Amino acid sequence: MQDRLVTMFGGGGFLGRYVAQDLLKAGIRIRIAERNPGDAFFIKPMGGLGQTQFVAADITKPATLVRALEGADAAINFVGILKGDFQKVHVEGARNAAEAAKAAGVRDFVQISAIGASHEAASHYARSKAASEDAVREAIPDAMIMRPSVVFGPEDGFINRFAAIARMVPVMVPVMRPDTKFQPVYVADVADAVVKALLDPAAYRGRTFELGGPQILSMREINRFILDSIGKPDKQIFEVPDAMGRAMARMGFLPGAPISWDQWLSLQSNNVVGEDADGFEAFDIAPRPLAAVADKWLVQYRTHGRFANKAAGEV
Incomplete structure (x- = not known):
């Protein structure tokens, strides 16, 4: 395995790192392929x-991919x-990367969907992700x-976004x-x-895996967990009426959290693993719940940081 080289397009991002x-x-050995390599x-x-x-x-830009894949195994x-x-980005970009990999003789290819x-x-967004899988x-x-x-x-744009809103708003979290x-x-x-x-591609080639954690949580439950974790249990959750949320999405803005119309459409469907889908069990992995690791970084949103009483948000 020490002789293998893996090219990582966007390898300096959240999951890539x-x-x-x-x-x-x-x-x-890895080769990080980025538009701005210095960022990685x-x-x-x-x-x-x-x-x-x-x-x-x-x-x-297909012409930039040849050098990135030269000598790569995956x-x-x-x-x-x-x-x-x-x-x-999702469809044409994925097609370019896969076709360039095939031309370079790269044996294994992983598409993050x-x-x-x-x-x-x-x-x-969701339709383009499906089309990207087909293209690959x-x-x-x-x-x-x-x-x-x-x-x-710690570096996500989901839990951190809601935690920042929860800390910022005075009374109610939308x-x-x-x-x-x-x-x-x-x-x-x-x-x-x-x-x-x-590491064992022969066991996984040609397969699609849906990777979800051990808990299914509603948007309400996620925000309540965040409020409890950052010592703001007394703050209330304001459930934005659909008519208001739809209007905000049309305008492309929710106070403290930008949201596009396409993201609004994504929120109309649950984001959970399918009943018959292959998942973490195929890799013998027991995924960790949010509560098991969130304290490691959500502490930054408490009023007094690590010195706060989590239940009260105070020293």
């Missing part, structure tokens, strides 16, 4: 001398956006597809679509699954 760390621990230089100290490479590449496409040109990816989905499989039929639910961790359900999954557990797939 955890996968990079695990691959480096396994002795695998923080990964270099995680590995040994010469174990990490960096290259400028943009999956929407590739992972982490690149994804929540707003913008989904067709260009998302739970809810479907051609029949209401949101453009057209080029590399035995590519491995990973569909995580909402991923949480929550849109409070009954929509999620299956939050810890970033390190998703990374573990990706790395296990690459």
Whole structure:
């Protein structure tokens, strides 16, 4: 395994940094391919001398991908956006990366998708994720597809966003679509699954995995957990009426938390693992619940930080 090289498109992102760390621990060489490689230089100290490479590449520009994949044994496409040109980034970009990998003789390819990816989905985001899977499989039929639910961790843009709002608002925390359900999954557990797939690819090629945590929580329950965790249990949750939420989404703004119309459409469906889907059990991984790890970083949102009484938010 020490002789293998894995190219990671978008490897300096939230999930990518955890996968990079695990691959480096396994002795695998990695090549981080980013539009701005300098943004990922923080990964270099995680590995040994010469174990990490960096290259400028943009999956929407096929000519930049040849050098990124030269000599690679496997590739992972982490690149994804929540707003913008989904067709260009998710679909065309994924197709470019997979076709370039095939042309370079790369044996294994992992596409990071998302739970809810479907051609029949209401949101453009979810439809583009389904189309990206098709584009990858057209080029590399035995590519491995990973569909995580909402991923949480110290650098996430989900739990941290709501925690920041909860700390900022004086009395009531606005929550849109409070009954929509999620299956939050810890970033390190998703990374573990990706790395296990690459360490034993023969067991996972051509398969799609839906990765969700051990708990299914509503948007209301997630926000209540956050309030309790940051020492704000007395704050109330204001359940934003659908008519108001729809209007805010049309305007593209919810106080303290931007939301697009496409994100509003995504909130109309639950974000949970399908009943018959392959998941963490295929990797012999027991995913960790939000409560098991959230204190490690949610402490920053308490009034007095680590010196606060979590129940009261005070010293």
